[in-house]
Amino acid sequence: MNEKAPILELQDVRFRWPGRVVFEMSVPDFSVAPGETVLLLGESGSGKSTLLSLICGTVLAQAGRVSVAGTALDELSGGKRDRFRGEHVGVVFQQFNLLPFGSVLENIRLPLRFAPERRARVADEAQEAARLCNALGLPEAVLGSRAAALSVGQQQRVAVARALIGQPPILLADEPTSALDEESQSAFLDLMFKQVRASGATLLMVSHDPRLSTRFDRVVRMSDIAHVERQAA
Amino acid sequence: MILRLAIASLFARALTVGMTVLAIGLSVMLFLGVEKVRTGAKASFADTISGTDLIVGARSGSVQLLLYSVFRIGNATNNVTWQSYQDIAAWPEVEWIVPISLGDSHRQFRVMGTTPAFFERYKYRRDRGLSVADGVLMDDLFDAVIGADVANALGYRVDDPIVVAHGLASFLHHDDQPFRVAGILEKTGTPVDRTVIVSLAAIEAIHVDWKSGARAPGAGTPEEVIRQMDLTPNAITAALVGVESPIQIFGLQRAINEYSEEPLLAILPGVALQELWAIVGVAETALLAVSAMVVVTALIGMMATIFSSLNERRREMAIFRAMGARPRVIVAMLVLEAVLTAALGGALGLGLLYFGLIVAQPIVDSAFGLWLPIEAPALRELWVLIGVIVAGAVVSLVPALRAYRLSLADGMMVRT
Ligand SMILES: Nc1ncnc2c1ncn2[C@@H]1O[C@H](COP(=O)(O)OP(=O)(O)O)[C@@H](O)[C@H]1O
Numbered sequence: 001m002n003e004k005a006p007i008l009e010l011q012d013v014r015f016r017w018p019g020r021v022v023f024e025m026s027v028p029d030f031s032v033a034p035g036e037t038v039l040l041l042g043e044s045g046s047g048k049s050t051l052l053s054l055i056c057g058t059v060l061a062q063a064g065r066v067s068v069a070g071t072a073l074d075e076l077s078g079g080k081r082d083r084f085r086g087e088h089v090g091v092v093f094q095q096f097n098l099l100p101f102g103s104v105l106e107n108i109r110l111p112l113r114f115a116p117e118r119r120a121r122v123a124d125e126a127q128e129a130a131r132l133c134n135a136l137g138l139p140e141a142v143l144g145s146r147a148a149a150l151s152v153g154q155q156q157r158v159a160v161a162r163a164l165i166g167q168p169p170i171l172l173a174d175e176p177t178s179a180l181d182e183e184s185q186s187a188f189l190d191l192m193f194k195q196v197r198a199s200g201a202t203l204l205m206v207s208h209d210p211r212l213s214t215r216f217d218r219v220v221r222m223s224d225i226a227h228v229e230r231q232a233a
Numbered sequence: 234m235i236l237r238l239a240i241a242s243l244f245a246r247a248l249t250v251g252m253t254v255l256a257i258g259l260s261v262m263l264f265l266g267v268e269k270v271r272t273g274a275k276a277s278f279a280d281t282i283s284g285t286d287l288i289v290g291a292r293s294g295s296v297q298l299l300l301y302s303v304f305r306i307g308n309a310t311n312n313v314t315w316q317s318y319q320d321i322a323a324w325p326e327v328e329w330i331v332p333i334s335l336g337d338s339h340r341q342f343r344v345m346g347t348t349p350a351f352f353e354r355y356k357y358r359r360d361r362g363l364s365v366a367d368g369v370l371m372d373d374l375f376d377a378v379i380g381a382d383v384a385n386a387l388g389y390r391v392d393d394p395i396v397v398a399h400g401l402a403s404f405l406h407h408d409d410q411p412f413r414v415a416g417i418l419e420k421t422g423t424p425v426d427r428t429v430i431v432s433l434a435a436i437e438a439i440h441v442d443w444k445s446g447a448r449a450p451g452a453g454t455p456e457e458v459i460r461q462m463d464l465t466p467n468a469i470t471a472a473l474v475g476v477e478s479p480i481q482i483f484g485l486q487r488a489i490n491e492y493s494e495e496p497l498l499a500i501l502p503g504v505a506l507q508e509l510w511a512i513v514g515v516a517e518t519a520l521l522a523v524s525a526m527v528v529v530t531a532l533i534g535m536m537a538t539i540f541s542s543l544n545e546r547r548r549e550m551a552i553f554r555a556m557g558a559r560p561r562v563i564v565a566m567l568v569l570e571a572v573l574t575a576a577l578g579g580a581l582g583l584g585l586l587y588f589g590l591i592v593a594q595p596i597v598d599s600a601f602g603l604w605l606p607i608e609a610p611a612l613r614e615l616w617v618l619i620g621v622i623v624a625g626a627v628v629s630l631v632p633a634l635r636a637y638r639l640s641l642a643d644g645m646m647v648r649t
């Protein structure tokens with residue numbers, strides 16, 4: 001694939017949530033190069049999570065083009081889009097990432113159930129999960145415990161392991177550190193960056209906290225790439 | 234692994250799921266229990282008389298004839314003359330014939346006059362016959378054989394004297410001819426249990442001093458005189474008939490129904506029992522319908538539980554979606570959950586049913602003469618369980634489709 005071709009690209013995108021409260025967002029042009037780490041800054045309610053949903057393909061733009069790894073999402077059927085997301089995108093939420101009743105190992109292996117290509121890249125799922133946990137500073141014994149028994153900081157690291165298993169090309173992180181205290185924030189980011197670099201994945205992380213900027217290749221503000229209109233109807 | 238996670242998710246909500254399982258279990262137990270009692274009652278009802286090919290009585294309705302001749306309910310409007318009885322008894326198709334004479338009572342129990350052949354010919358539950366638990370069959374004119382319920386209710390033992398009253402009203406007593414309990418029959422679960430059986434001649438003996446329903450004036454005829462009298466009856470109430478060969482049943486029935494000397498009616502007990510059941514059985518069918526509604530209610534309760542769990546589980550569904558699960562995986566998981574819940578409930582219900590049967594079987598048998606067999610679940614019961622599971626799946630589609638729509642509208646990030 002051409003090195004220069006962006007792995008994420010939004011062009012003339014317009015999206016509007018259905019419902020009584022009007023939230024309309026337009027993104028004229030935004031792209032991310034493969035392997036790039038980008039921080040997207042914006043205050044709460046500015047549409048950051050909405051933008052990630054568009055990239056994930058869980059919601060579709062009313063106009064414009066969202067393409068991921070060279071594929072225009074609106075050209076895929078719903079089922080294919082879901083499969084495509086499973087194969088290409090790892091996701092870390094702000095919190096409550098894990099199925100609380102499942103074990104850590106089950107949580108980490110979960111995306112592989114929906115992504116055969118990712119599964120094919122992993123020879124031994126348990127071993128790979130253990131390796132990722134290790135690399136993310138989690139004791140190996142944690143694999144067997146119930147996800148709900150972990151601290152928030154540990155859960156976030158398990159979420160990163162889950163997002164990276166099977167090496168999807170894109171990692172989306174939606175304010176993954178905002179539930180952590182400052183000290184564990186930087187430890188978490190250290191470990192996450194190390195693994196992202198090791199797997200060569202592209203990272204798009206959104207946050208409202210500008211202090212995190214220094215680690216990223218590029219920092220983008222929501223107000224620079226998107227125009228938002230909102231009103232209470 | 235998805236299956237294991239779905240089960241783990243169920244376990245994580247063990248309390249609410251447990252309640253739902255319990256509700257379904259109880260309703261399934263109720264339904265299967267009612268069904269069990271219904272089929273048990275129907276079977277024991279149909280088993281009330283067997284081995285008898287025809288019942289003959291004066292012309293009336295077939296259900297009425299069955300009621301008074303077998304169940305001792307109601308009265309015959311007319312009798313069968315002794316001549317007709319003897320005439321029919323002599324027909325070549327008739328292998329055996331047992332006369333029955335009703336109309337008298339002892340306390341709350343009916344008295345039936347018959348011949349010793351009755352004990353040999355009367356069968357119930359296909360091929361079970363009557364046998365004495367205590368004492369002997371009657372061999373004296375004033376001997377009576379009583380059913381198990383009669384003995385139980387009145388505390389009679391063998392050799393106790395009993396008094397037989399003319400008519401059904403208990404204030405008329407035949408004080409003069411005291412009978413003796415010769416034997417007590419084993420319990421059968423049939424109307425025989427509630428019957429006092431005497432010989433045909435004894436019925437005549439009771440009525441020696443009675444003319445057209447009123448006591449003849451003057452002193453009672455002494456016992457010794459009665460014993461010397463000719464006690465051949467003028468009429469009987471009904472007769473049980475066995476034919477030589479089954480193919481003759483319908484021919485004999487027609488011949489009796491067309492008997493020229495007297496208007497008679499011959500019925501096939503099985504057919505009449507079915508006719509009667511069609512009347513009696515309606516109540517039981519209604520009961521079954523009500524208990525089916527209870528099952529439906531429990532399933533709707535499960536639907537409500539799944540509905541109310543949707544909100545707390547939006548996060549769970551968003552995680553699955555983010556991992557690449559299609560919305561229909563979410564639907565499948567909810568339906569699977571409902572199927573598991575319904576299956577657990579069904580299994581619990583079956584377990585409770587057997588537990589209940591083991592506890593209740595002897596009680597029901599002694600109280601109602603109704604034997605509920607404890608057998609491995611029949612195909613019928615398995616179908617009920619499958620029906621419950623399928624209904625659970627169908628019912629769960631409602632919340633599942635709502636979850637489907639929610640998970641599409643939510644995007645990936647659940648708004649909290
Ligand atoms: N699932 C949804 N359905 C309808 N409207 C939504 C939904 N999610 C977000 N919105 C609207 O989009 C706006 C921006 O939300 P979001 O993208 O979550 O902002 P941010 O992540 O930057 O805080 C919200 O204020 C809300 O009005």
Ligand SMILES: [Mg+2]
Binds near residue numbers: 048050174646
């Ligand atoms: Mg957000």
